[in-house]
Amino acid sequence: MLPFGVIRENRIVLGEDVALWAMAPPWAVSVTLAAVVAGLAMGLVRSRQWLRFAGSLVGVGGIVLTLTIGARALLADAGELARVSPAIGFWLLLLALLLLMADALSAMRPGPGARFAILVGLLGAFGALLGSGALMDLSVMQEYAGRAASFWTAAQRHVALAIGSLAAAALVGFPLGILCHRRAKARGAVLPVLSLLQTIPSLAMFGLMIPILSWVGASVPGARAIGIAGIGFAPAFLALFLYSLLPVVSNTVAGLGTLPPATLEAATGMGMTTRQRLMRVELPLALPVILAAIRIVLVQNIGLAVIAGLIGGGGFGTFVFQGLNQTATDLILLGALPTVLMAIVAGVLMDICVDLTRRAPKGAAP
């Protein structure tokens, strides 16, 4: 059987694997086993999706129970600097249960409102678990406790990088996309340049922004005052912005290009000006395609923003790369886990938005 937890004498050394039954007192282990078995068994009921969903919750509750009780019990007998973290057995069980949850949820086909409620509920439960302090004995949380302030600064920076660069790309990309849709010449000039930008590996893109921006910071008066410099936030922001531009522009063009000609003729026939037609007919109809692109860019940006940690741009990448340098697994987790969570939440939220816009025109149509 795969180890469920790992105990280490301090944060750097190799740990000792702990099996599930050695992790916690027998009653807790039996409750966990019962919960996991019951949860997975409920997951096998193919016809009742809510039962499968409930099963995944029961299972997750079970493994978290042993983890929290076990961590406290193991630490009680160990030295001051000892640390306990979940091991491969825990992660695999968690992954299987979360897959079950995702599968049950997708089969239930909840509407956008229900999905939002479930997301908020799950995040709330997770937040309450973190807030209750039950997980404080785990090594990742000890790592967090040591740098809580810088963690939240990094989180803010990460969001600012990922969403800010996307907002900037949208501000530039929409008008550019509309222009490309109307003028074939502009399309021929803009799209190849943007595709070429996309072939630059992300790592190099971040690297190339450094000399460009340090030159700008040094030679344009006032640029330094607003924070434009070779390292830090500005180059990371610019790199993400350039990466986001192609999907936004090309999907705006694609979204506008697939509209039924009859609708456009009807709009013109009703006496709409070009501007009215764009704002009231074309953009609303193209919105689902455009939002789908924004979803991809947002998830991708949250992931790429990690690289900012390599050029001093802040964000969760700072922890990841510090952790890799010190071979401190807990620190790596402290950077990587929130990134994954953020990417998944962003993906779900954007899917809800796409669904909402898809539904609206259908309801309005006769």
Place this chain on the structure above:
Amino acid sequence: MRKGLILRGLLVALLVALVLRPELFTPLFAPFAPNGGPVIYQRTSLLSLSLSHLGLVAVASGLATVVAVSLAILVTRPAGAAFRPLSRTITNIGQTFPPVAVLALTVPVFGFGSGPTLVALFLYGLLPVFENAMTGFGTLPPRTMEAARGMGLTRWQQLWQVELPLAAPVILTGIRLSVVISLGTATIGSTVAAATLGEVIIAGLLTDNTAYVLQGGLIVGIFAVLLYDALVLVERALARRMGRVQQAA
């Protein structure tokens, strides 16, 4: 057509020169190197880095293709239809997990080196191939399929002789997306000591040497453009052949 051929030839020549004789480009890169610093990366030969970079991408994309196409075949059969939502979920999650996070999370399991990079590229490459394979199998012309059944082909023969060849161009588009993304993403693997061209870029980042960054980025970029182009050509050739097959049927 001729113009395109010349352009491609020039790009290939440029790439070969950049990889095999980088010292020829010293005057070009010199302005970007720090004063008195080295201009051309020499710690490892660019050829061996390029080969292991391409090797990693090939293995990861190959595995992703085999798994994604098999999965798509499985869930488009009547027996496997129940697993369709689950496999969608899995490939979607593979794409949502940021590759850098996958690298970081797999280092404790596989250690430093190329292992984590392979896993990250594999997971990231699954979705485009899977989605395209699903489209490919889902949009087969019903009349051709009926004809195949009518000819008395077994299920297995239908799959190998009719469905796969017809879906191949669409699947190949997915593979192309996956390969091009992997080429760029593989550079990140060098943050956990995988031997890729990212090593050159990271060396440049660490020593403030833009010449290195340009050199690494340029080579990866040209590889990406050429591979993209080559795969488009293969796709077109395949689609043309499939067109003929369809006409004959």
